[in-house]
Amino acid sequence: MIFLLLGITVLVAWLLFVPNEQPALNFSSKNKIELLARILDHRNANTIRKAGYVIPSDAEIRRVGGIDQLEMDGDLKWMVRVPSPDDNKILITSSTIIEGEKIDVAFSLDKEWGLLHVSYFHIEKDGTTNRVEVSDSQQTELLEKVQTELNRFVEKMEQELKS
Numbered sequence: 001m002i003f004l005l006l007g008i009t010v011l012v013a014w015l016l017f018v019p020n021e022q023p024a025l026n027f028s029s030k031n032k033i034e035l036l037a038r039i040l041d042h043r044n045a046n047t048i049r050k051a052g053y054v055i056p057s058d059a060e061i062r063r064v065g066g067i068d069q070l071e072m073d074g075d076l077k078w079m080v081r082v083p084s085p086d087d088n089k090i091l092i093t094s095s096t097i098i099e100g101e102k103i104d105v106a107f108s109l110d111k112e113w114g115l116l117h118v119s120y121f122h123i124e125k126d127g128t129t130n131r132v133e134v135s136d137s138q139q140t141e142l143l144e145k146v147q148t149e150l151n152r153f154v155e156k157m158e159q160e161l162k163s
Contacts, residue, residue: 031111034085040067074149
C-alpha cells in the first residue's frame with residue numbers, strides 16, 4: 001500500500017513539474033532534414049494541420065509512433081516520407097504529366113535539399129513498371145519545385161510555431 005501511494009505521489013509530482021514543452025526549434029540549422037524531422041514531431045500535429053498540410057490522423061500517429069508522412073500541395077502534390085533527425089537523406093514522391101503520360105517521380109535529397117538520386121517511372125495498365133528518361137531541363141524544373149515547396153513548408157511552420 002505504501003508503494004502504491006509513493007508511486008502515485010511520484011507520478012503526480014512528475015506530471016506537475018516536468019515541462020511538457022519541447023525546446024524551441026533552431027530554424028537557422030544547416031541540416032534541413034533534422035529541422036524537418038523536428039517540425040514534424042507529433043506534438044506539432046494540430047499546428048501542421050492548421051497550416052493547411054495533410055498528415056495522418058491522431059489515431060494513426062499514435063499507432064505508428066509519430067508522423068510518418070506529409071502531403072504538400074503546390075504546383076504538384078508531394079508526398080514526403082518523414083525522416084528521423086539522424087537521417088542523411090529524405091524521400092519525396094509525386095506524379096506529374098510529361099509529354100502526355102502520367103509519370104511517377106521519386107527524389108532522394110540530402111540535408112541541404114541537394115539531389116542524391118531521382119527515378120522516373122510509368123506504370124502500365126497491366127501493372128508493369130517502366131523507367132522513363134526526362135530531359136535535364138524537366139528534371140531541373142521538378143527539382144526546383146520540390147525544393148521550393150519544402151522551403152515554403154519550413155518557412156510557414158516557422159511562422160506558425162513561433163506565434
